Amino acid sequence: MTRLRLLMVVAGLAAVVGVALAYTTPPEALQRTYARIVNIHVPSMWLAFLAFAVTAAGSIGWRITRNRSWDRLAGGSAEIGVLFTIIGLVTGMIWGRPVWGVFFDWGDARMASTAVLLLVYLAYLALRRTTIDPEVRAARASILGIVAVIQVPLVYFSVNLFRTLHQTQSFRPDGSTMHPTMVRALLVNLAAFTLLYLALLSARMLVARLEDAAAAREMAAAAGGAVLPPNLTGAVDG
Amino acid sequence: MSVLVQLEEVGVTIDLTPIIDRVSLEVSEGDCLAILGPNGVGKTTLLRLIATLITPSSGRGRVLGAALGSRAVLAVRDRIGLAGHFPALAGPLTLAENLRLVARLTGRGDGSVGAALDLVGLAGAADRTADQCSHGMRRRADLARLFLHPPQLLLLDEPHAGLDASAAPIVAELVRRVRNAAGAAVLVSHDLTGVGHLAARRLWLDAGRLEPSE
Amino acid sequence: MSVLVQLEEVGVTIDLTPIIDRVSLEVSEGDCLAILGPNGVGKTTLLRLIATLITPSSGRGRVLGAALGSRAVLAVRDRIGLAGHFPALAGPLTLAENLRLVARLTGRGDGSVGAALDLVGLAGAADRTADQCSHGMRRRADLARLFLHPPQLLLLDEPHAGLDASAAPIVAELVRRVRNAAGAAVLVSHDLTGVGHLAARRLWLDAGRLEPSE
Amino acid sequence: MMFWRQAMTIAGHELLLERRAGETWSIIVPFAGAALIVVPMAIGTDLQLISRIAWPLYWAMVLLFGMQIAWRHSASERTPVREVMILLGVDPAARFVGRVLANALLMTVFMVGVGLLSLLLYSPVSSPGFGRFALVVLLFAAGLAQLSTMAADLTLGIGARAALAPLLVAPLAMPLLIGAAQSTASVTRTGVILPWLLMLVLADLILAVVGLLTARALEEAAI
């Protein structure tokens, strides 16, 4: 509990520093202050990728060990991944309006593939929600959790496959195309988001463990008493 | 003593297949008739005919005064109660919700639902959905419906199938209540176990024809 | 004599509801075990557990040598035969077509279908669709499937439900064949009628626990 | 007022069933999530084209998918349950009214949901005000519910039901479709929408009369 609190505090502090750093970067020539949104947009998407990778890892872990905690890890991480994807998508839309003149464009490979990514993981969460039995839920979700992660590289490389509005990766083996102060701010924000992810994930794990324990207690209460001796003297009226 | 069911040389053909051939029978107030016969002989079909759910393709019949195949049956249907091979329950609804529908449609209060479930030993399972119940529990809930809205003409298709020993008295009690209230019961089964001691009369259905039993 | 089924303190929980609680039992080659118990006690659930269709949530079990809940069950499933409350027939297909599927999937010729239907007294109904058959006829066709592809471990849930007197020997013959071929049978019912004289041993299931009967 | 009590009970029952089984929800969600994304994906980058066909496409989709609400699987007409209903002596007209009410409500919710999403994703050229849109949706849903409930009864127990019922509904729903499409579109053309609204109301009334008169015959025929 205290470790979780500490993690939260550190993540919060890192976020404050990140925002402050974002405003130390010079405003971009064409986009003015809008360019600063990159400090939320990019870390969110990267953390979403990481979260979905953890979901896949958790799914593989469950398939090997059949240990429930792997399933909890997969499910919890997917929830946070969806949250970060939504943040990335929304910040992208806010950014796109002044820069490209549209909120959203179905023709842009990255936007479309990110929307698809979001939908698949929403479906993943829906599948978890609609399957009551924990064993069946873990079994089904693990399959989808492993298969769905294929999309992460697809989204990442979509800009290279189809040249459209969205810009290509700025960090490449042959060097960065960004201003150094921007890189610094971005890296700090990335660290802040990673801490935030870890904090949220531990909190979610804790809740999931408590939920499972509560379900187990309720289970014991539900046992027995379904069929009783008939009460043939009863009168039915009304 | 008035006649509740009267069939005269009734025949039934479904999808061009003749299933029942010139059957005649009579059921009067207070009566309890057992119709026996082997698998596939037409017992269920005959029972559904009496329930006005199938119209005869030949012959004439009257049920609760209404001629079979006429509009008059619409007015007597609410006095006919049928429980068949498959319990009439909506799977996603709880047992209580299923019965509450019956109570409301027949102008009763919701209060009678609990009593009916208690009668068949399902007071503890009222909040389970029908899909979550065992086969025998669903059969019991189907009988509870007939306690809730007691018919004048009670039609039971293999009433004991799927029920354990402690549930047999439920069927007996249901038949007793209907007979006492100036009604009648027709029970269908392939053997005498269970229905034998309930029935005052027995008929044997064979190759689509009825014969007195024994 | 080898052990075909061995359950050790097995528990089953479905949709968070505990249904079976620490059940232990053993079935050996040539054995015929009857599991008895009232409605809703978990007989069907226990049978489906032995059939590897449900995995235990606690305890350990082996069926035909494969540990329950492990991948190994995939290899032994074709030696398990189950007939449950509801016949496993596709409604729009004829009885012959339904059985032909089983014959082909298990590498048999279509010729065996006629013989199996004849065994259960349905030779005349081979070309009727399952939807057109009576309930008892469908139950018989379900047994025909087990004659067609005889299992080593035979699991019957209320084998006599819906069957007339002339069909009881069919169940007995099925059990006899399986036992003679170094197999074993587990029969489930709520009373001894029918299964009593077939079973060498009886267990009584109550509140999710097993006890020796009588 | 046994009639209205029975009708309301049936409507409540249908809605409860729907809440449990969630089948309409199950048409809304895939529709919203899939259809609305699939169409622009297929059409590609031609945003202007998409926004031009947005309203007509909306009404066409809503008609095609909406009618299926009436013969969804969870509707309480599994044979044994239906037969019990019949043997309880429920007035066929009350049963009809109850089911139409439930279906109309579900269809309205469905249409509003899909409508909001199309607005967001398609940005149609002209949007009628919310009040007008709501009115048209209600009238359209009322007519469609009656028509498809009748079709559901007429095709009950027929194997190829899912085939037959839309064939019955689609042509007869043309007045509804044209009325609705014109009521939402014509603000851009002539601005005269009253005749189209009246046409919708008239279609609804005719359907109601036909539905009540045939309810009993349909129930008998459906055995």
Added chain:
Amino acid sequence: MMFWRQAMTIAGHELLLERRAGETWSIIVPFAGAALIVVPMAIGTDLQLISRIAWPLYWAMVLLFGMQIAWRHSASERTPVREVMILLGVDPAARFVGRVLANALLMTVFMVGVGLLSLLLYSPVSSPGFGRFALVVLLFAAGLAQLSTMAADLTLGIGARAALAPLLVAPLAMPLLIGAAQSTASVTRTGVILPWLLMLVLADLILAVVGLLTARALEEAAI
């Protein structure tokens, strides 16, 4: 070759069931009869507009309705029948292949039928030759059949299945949709269709590998 015998037997069984119950037929007929008439009705007299969106609309519709073939009611997965299948020791991969074959065949027939009707009713601006069209349909159907058969297994027994399954299929089918739409459309633009065809083939292959690898796990999870 027990594997192929089992797969072919299952495929034959599914097709026989379909012939009896006629459910795909029941999607083709209402679709052809209703959708294709409803859309132009709603759009009105703007024939040019209709013919411009004809192909994209075709692929969108075929995706949305075609996938439902995989979870049609007559598919042999009613619990007792499915369980017997499992207890006969049928290889899950063979069961998967058999069902995919049957579904792909049904989807192909469905698509060709709808395609011919769209051609007739919409007169699309550019028609790819019959050979190309047939190739694209086959590749599309193969991918869609695999994807939706997997989704059907994953959502088996879930009440809101009809909702969930399209939600799973639609986004993952985007490569198929884009590939097919581009392969039939691009003759008017650049004329380069080979990359799009290759994308379809690639998607089919990836799906086949994933399908075969997960078949066993899916069967386990579906109980």
